[in-house]
Each structure stands twice: as structure tokens, then as C-alpha cells.
Amino acid sequence: MNVFFTNDVEHTSVNGAVWNRIATQVDEDGLPQLLDLYERYGVKSTFFVLGQLADLKPNIVKQIVARGQEVGSHGYQHDYRFAFDLMPLEDQIAELRKSKDLLEQITGQEIVSFRAPALRVNSDTPKALQEVGFKFDSSVAPQRMDAFMSLGTNKKQWLKAPRAIYETAIDNLSREGHSGIIEVPISSYGVPYIGTMMRILPYVMTPLTRRLLYWESKRKNTPITFLYHPSEAVKEIEEEYSPHRRAQSELGYLLSDVLRAKVKLRNLNHKALDLLERELVFWRDNGGKFKCVKNCICDL
Numbered sequence: 369m370n371v372f373f374t375n376d377v378e379h380t381s382v383n384g385a386v387w388n389r390i391a392t393q394v395d396e397d398g399l400p401q402l403l404d405l406y407e408r409y410g411v412k413s414t415f416f417v418l419g420q421l422a423d424l425k426p427n428i429v430k431q432i433v434a435r436g437q438e439v440g441s442h443g444y445q446h447d448y449r450f451a452f453d454l455m456p457l458e459d460q461i462a463e464l465r466k467s468k469d470l471l472e473q474i475t476g477q478e479i480v481s482f483r484a485p486a487l488r489v490n491s492d493t494p495k496a497l498q499e500v501g502f503k504f505d506s507s508v509a510p511q512r513m514d515a516f517m518s519l520g521t522n523k524k525q526w527l528k529a530p531r532a533i534y535e536t537a538i539d540n541l542s543r544e545g546h547s548g549i550i551e552v553p554i555s556s557y558g559v560p561y562i563g564t565m566m567r568i569l570p571y572v573m574t575p576l577t578r579r580l581l582y583w584e585s586k587r588k589n590t591p592i593t594f595l596y597h598p599s600e601a602v603k604e605i606e607e608e609y610s611p612h613r614r615a616q617s618e619l620g621y622l623l624s625d626v627l628r629a630k631v632k633l634r635n636l637n638h639k640a641l642d643l644l645e646r647e648l649v650f651w652r653d654n655g656g657k658f659k660c661v662k663n664c665i666c667d668l
């Protein structure tokens with residue numbers, strides 16, 4: 369059973385602002401604690417690093433490499449106004465290249481894995497990835513039913529996306545085809561298997577989701593892909609959050625901005641790491657093999 373613990377390394381807050389304070393906390397506190405935890409459990413994992421953060425704190429990338437983990441790209445910026453699903457092909461290529469070049473310069477290694485900021489992609493994204501030399505993507509969350517809570521024009525495609533690892537179509541990351549890009553889908557069982565959900569509903573929903581994914585994986589060899597953020601392991605200051613309006617409609621504003629901002633603040637800091645450790649223990653004790661994304665098709 370292949371288990372991918374994937375980490376989106378960014379310094380954006382729930383209201384979309386970019387803060388130097390979060391960058392410093394991720395560098396000096398959240399990330400080292402997370403790397404220690406993974407080392408204790410022998411976890412090989414992938415860290416999708418935002419280019420803007422790598423520029424600001426190259427030490428973040430160096431720490432990840434020094435601990436033998438994979439560095440992947442999370443694009444260059446996380447600004448919702450410049451999401452991949454809003455950009456034409458040329459802009460996506462430029463953004464991917466900027467992030468890949470920077471990470472390769474810091475790591476001295478080839479960067480081959482990608483996850484789109486906010487999982488927002490469009491029909492040009494597979495071409496852009498191919499053009500820039502990426503081989504693996506992890507931006508699709510098959511049958512994830514909370515997509516209406518977040519922005520992005522591509523997420524209805526997730527309803528019919530394959531649940532096993534697959535080669536994507538050249539015009540759709542959520543469909544099988546021959547693009548040469550391998551998709552490692554993010555696990556969900558209706559409810560996503562991610563750090564945010566683990567913190568919001570830790571006691572019934574997350575153990576149930578995990579158990580359902582385990583049974584499915586045993587029967588169908590589907591991958592287990594958990595999505596986490598090192599920024600969840602740092603202390604956030606609640607007063608600094610005022611939901612920033614991104615959605616157009618009133619309902620959208622309430623669901624995707626106000627409600628999201630509130631619930632996302634639960635169980636941060638050391639509580640988030642304790643909850644994550646519980647997930648690691650489960651997979652270790654149930655025959656999980658921890659892998660990084662670039663090794664997803666070796667000995668499947």
C-alpha cells in the first residue's frame with residue numbers, strides 16, 4: 369500500500385495575505401518539527417514549495433533536501449487572481465519555469481513534481497507541465513465533494529477523475545490519456561483526506577475517511593495521498609484574520625471566505641502535529657509504504 373504524505377509549503381494565510389511572519393515561523397519552527405516527525409517514522413514524502421517563499425527563505429528548501437525528502441513545485445505565487453485556471457498557456461509556462469528554475473538552483477536537483485496552488489488548473493496545464501519538463505502532478509482530488517467551498521473552475525472535473533495513479537490526458541489532468549504526465553491523486557472519500565479536515569473534524573470524520581481509504585486501497589491498490597501544510601504547525605494569531613472577500617456572490621462569500629477562515633483556525637500548532645502523528649501511526653501499523661511522488665511508479 370503506497371502512502372504519499374504531501375506537504376504544500378507556503379506562507380499565505382487563510383485570507384490570502386502573504387506574511388513575512390508566517391515565512392519565518394515555517395522556516396524556524398513548523399518545518400523543522402515536521403521534518404523531525406517524518407524522520408521518526410521513516411517517512412519519505414514530497415514538499416511542494418511555493419517559489420515566492422523559496423525566494424524569501426531559501427533555507428526552507430535546503431532543510432527539505434538535507435533530510436532526504438523530495439522538493440516539488442507549488443508554482444511561484446499563491447495569489448488567487450493569478451491562479452493557473454485563469455492563466456493562458458504562455459503565462460502558465462512562465463510561472464512553472466520561474467518556480468522550477470529557482471528550486472533547481474537552490475537544490476542542485478531536477479524538480480519533476482508539481483501541485484497547483486489551491487488545486488486550480490485548466491485544460492492548458494498538462495501542456496504547460498509537459499513543456500517545462502515536469503513528470504508528475506498532484507492537483508486532482510477525485511470525488512472530493514467540498515469543492516464548492518473553494519474557488520476554481522476545474523473542480524467539477526474531479527467527480528469523474530480516476531482514483532488510481534494514471535497518465536493524464538493532454539487537455540485534462542482529471543482524465544486518463546497520453547500526456548506523459550503521471551497523476552498522483554489526492555485522496556478523498558467524499559470528504560478530503562487533508563490536514564485542514566483532520567484539524568476541523570479530528571475525532572469521527574478523519575478516522576472514518578482513513579478507514580474507508582484503507583479498505584479501498586487493499587481492494588484496488590489505490591494510493592493514499594494526504595495533503596498537509598507545514599504552516600499548520602505554527603501558531604497563527606486569530607486577531608490578524610479578517611476574511612478577505614474573493615467570491616462574487618453573497619453565498620460564495622459566506623461559504624468560501626467567512627466560514628472557511630473561521631474553521632481553518634482549529635487545532636493549529638502542536639495539536640496539528642499530534643493529529644498528523646496519529647495518521648502516520650495508522651499507516652505504519654497497517655502496512656503502508658511511505659513514498660515521495662517522483663517514486664510513485666517504481667515498484668507499484
Ligand SMILES: [Zn+2]
Pocket residue numbers: 376378442446484485486
Ligand atoms: Zn497551497
